[in-house]
Amino acid sequence: MTQSIVVQVGQCGNQVGCRFWDLALREHAHVNKGGLYDDALGSFFRNVDSRRSDGVGGLGGRIQHLKARALLVDMEEGVINQILQGPLREVLDDAQLLTDVSGSGNNWAVGHMTYGSAYSERISEQLRKTAEHCDCLQCFFLIHSMGGGTGSGLGTKVLSLLEDDFPGVCRIVTSMFPSAEDDVITSPYNSVLAMRELTEHADCVLPVENQSLVDMVNKINAMSHGAKPGSVIRRDGTLASGRGGLAGAEKPFDAMNNIVANLLLNITSSARFEGSLNMDLNEIAMNLVPFPQLHYLVPSLTPLYTLADVHVPPRRLDQMFSDAFSRDHQLIRADPRQHLYLACALLLRGNVQVSDLRRNIERLKPSLSFVSWNQEGWKTGLCSVPPVGHSHSLLALANNTCVKQTFTDLRERFLKLYRKKAHLHHYLQVEGMEQSLFSEAVSSLSSLIQQYHHLDATRATLVPDAPRLGIA
Structure with missing residues (x-):
């Protein structure tokens, strides 16, 4: 079994990342009823205590003490202090946290130049120590935002360090793009400066627009049968709600972070669980990126909610395929059907047959434009373990010119x-x-x-x- 490391940079990166850890733990607990440390858990967690218990109450065996394969970086202490006060404090320790006190002041240059120079050696050392606990390191997942200073500046500095220190390990970046009405006046500067680094140093980038997430959350709320805004959000939901690893009152953006965390949950499912057609994480870049710099993949996710959160009938499988190619389910505001596909990946979870997959691809192909030299540019993955509360789910990753x-x-x-x-x-x-x-x-x-x-x-x-x- 291979292992991956998640690197969370900045306030947004840490909030999304910690929601991922919370959901991943719930998912593994749902599947692994015995609580034994196995290959699935080992892909993103390590067991730091394998002493035998005394078998009190007939529950003899090994003590499990999990630590997330993660590095959390922020130049302000607020969010990480919240994490340490929340339920994730048991799977994260001080050695995995790197903070300062003053922040980057929404300035890419401060994050990239000032803090990048001051903390490069410490970050590299911590990444090396984390990697040493992996038998077969396959991928780094970097989570950050583009609009602020630390996420954009120090986040892209970390990306270049990963390329220098681990040149053979895949780098998949989830980047949160600000909306046009972003309250950080300098976010366009930060985002464009960060874009150059993403283009040069990432293997794959999953762009996520804040405005698209706002639209999705509003749609979910509207589906809750006229309940007041926010009432649809359940603390124990798996797709549209929950604070995750943070302490304190729930905030409006928590539901938005949840959707992104579920994007990560789906893209990593084949690395964490068995499946009839599991997709290796390295295969994403290998199959979806025909030109090195054109590595921006439009993510589309369905379903966006739990059936317990929204009282609607479950989506039929064929309808889910149609949803995945509709604008309402895309994490950026674009229309791939009106543009050109270079390649497309479909990552399915649940009891889905290869025949269902092929049938739906053949059904959709006539309405999608692929480049002439890659008409069969589909990559598919089937993971047998569905998300908690669902029979199946679908994540589409489209390398499409609509990102322009x-x-x-x-x-x-x-x-x-x-x-x-x-x-x-x-x-x-x-x-x-x-x-x-x-x-x-x-x-x-x-x-x-x-x-x-x-x-x-x-x-x-x-x-x-x-x-x-x-x-x-």
Whole structure:
């Protein structure tokens, strides 16, 4: 069995990450009734205490003391202190936490340059120690936001450290993109500066837009038969609710974080459980990324709620496939059906037959445009263990040119500030930060948009053989 390590950076990254750990523990407890340490648990947890118990009450055996394979980084103490006061304190210890007190002030340069320089050696050392506990390290999952300072700046610094220190280990990044109405005025700067790092150093990026999550939560609330907002959110739900590993009162964004945590729960299911057609995590990049820089995968998840949270009949399997290709279930606001697919992965959980999978792919194919040289660009995975409370679930990962709209909107918001040189002085006073980095970052983003545009043009003009992109 292979192992993976989760690296959580910044406030958002740690909140989402801790919700993932909470849900993963619940899922393993539901499947592993005996509570024995097994390969499934070993993929994301390690047992640090295997002493034999005294068998009191006839429950003899080994004592289980799990530790998450994780590194939590934040330059403010607030969220991590909350985690230490919550139920996850038993699976996380001080050696896995790295904090400062002042924060990055919503400034990418402070996170990347200042804290990146100050903490690089400590982060690398902690990553090495965590990796030493793995027999077969397969993947790093990095979770961060793009709009703030620590998540975008230090998060992308950690990404480059992972590439330097573990060049042969897959790096899958979940990036939270700010909405146009984000309350951080400098979020376009932070996001575009971070985008260059993601394009250069990640193997796969799963972009998630805050506005898309807001729309999803509003839809879930609307489905709760007119109950007041938030009443649909159950603390023990598995898809739309719960504080997870955090202490304190529930906040509006907890339900949003839950959806992202379930994205991670689904993408890691094949690494954690058995299945008739399990997908290796390395196969995601191998099969879905034909060009190194075009590694942004649009995630789509169904169902978005638990049946206990929302009183609706369970979705039929065929309907779930249709949902996965609809705009309502995508974690970014885009329409892949109107654009070009480079490849697509379908990760199913539950009692699903390969014949069901093939039948639905054949049903959907006529309505989807694939590049001419990859008409059979489907990657499929079947994990036999469904999410708690469901008979089956589906995660679709689409490498589709529709992401260019998200990036184009981000570039426009960046240029609106940059043309006026607004707030630049906050960045340029940081040691190591130069104005040329801004122009290089927006140039990198423009190049990425143009590459997607060229591919998209082959769909519009019905060119039979799209020219292959010469990406270094």
